[in-house]
Amino acid sequence: MFTYDSQFDIQRKDPSFWRWSAQKLARAAEFVLAPCQEQWTQIRAQGAQYIDAHPFSPDGSLYEVYYLLMGLAIENALKAILIKTCAADDVIAIGHRLERLAAKAEVVLTDEERQHLDDLQPYINWKGRYPTPKELKDWKLSVGHDGLMRSPARLGANQDQIDRTLALYQKLFRLGAKTAATPSKA
Numbered sequence: 001m002f003t004y005d006s007q008f009d010i011q012r013k014d015p016s017f018w019r020w021s022a023q024k025l026a027r028a029a030e031f032v033l034a035p036c037q038e039q040w041t042q043i044r045a046q047g048a049q050y051i052d053a054h055p056f057s058p059d060g061s062l063y064e065v066y067y068l069l070m071g072l073a074i075e076n077a078l079k080a081i082l083i084k085t086c087a088a089d090d091v092i093a094i095g096h097r098l099e100r101l102a103a104k105a106e107v108v109l110t111d112e113e114r115q116h117l118d119d120l121q122p123y124i125n126w127k128g129r130y131p132t133p134k135e136l137k138d139w140k141l142s143v144g145h146d147g148l149m150r151s152p153a154r155l156g157a158n159q160d161q162i163d164r165t166l167a168l169y170q171k172l173f174r175l176g177a178k179t180a181a182t183p184s185k186a
Contacts, residue, residue, distance in 0.1 A: 012088045015080040019176045022076035026169055029069035033162070036062045068128020070165045071120040074098060077169060080176035081105040096124045107175060113168055120165070 011017045078101040082091045086104070094100050098117040102109055109117070126133040133139055 012092070013083060015083045015176060018076050018080035018083055019173065022073045022080065022169075022173060022176070025069050025073035025076060026173075029066050029073065032062050032066045032069060036066060064123060064128045066162075067120055067123035067165065070169060071098065071124040071128070072096070074117070074120065074165075074169050074172055075101060075124070077172035077176050078102055078105050078107070081107065081172070097121070098124070107172065112164070113171075116164055116168055119161075 075096055075098060078098065079091050082094075082101065082105045091101075091104075094104065098121055099114065102114070102117060122133075122138070126138070
């Protein structure tokens with residue numbers, strides 16, 4: 001018999017639901033990215049070297065939201081891998097910590113991919129959602145090319161970084177497909 005409790009339990013323990021969530025987030029990130037890339041092309045055509053030349057541009061600042069969504073998509077792809085072998089409560093308790101999820105899932109990553117997970121973490125924690133982190137120690141201000149103080153943007157309007165983010169997501173999503181075919185453990 002169907003109950004909300006049973007549906008809740010089914011969805012949190014089934015890797016295919018985690019993959020579906022990852023797919024929705026990645027698709028939303030694509031929609032966010034399109035106007036960013038269009039505006040970046042226009043800014044470059046005007047001779048600007050850095051997107052920071054227009055730091056309050058609504059579309060330009062959406063790169064941070066793009067990395068937030070892709071970071072969450074990667075998180076859910078990792079959870080799809082983990083949920084097959086770990087209790088759902090244990091997987092959920094790890095939270096948004098990408099490196100811990102990848103380590104627990106025993107996913108083989110290159111040093112560059114591990115660094116990219118680290119680079120995505122601030123966007124999940126705060127940079128894609130809030131103007132500042134909760135604590136000053138996480139702010140780590142730096143001087144931009146224009147002399148203004150800002151938080152470091154490890155990721156941004158760089159096609160290579162965008163491509164690496166997408167490739168990492170696709171790798172993890174494919175790995176999750178291998179785990180989604182069988183029911184998960186409680």
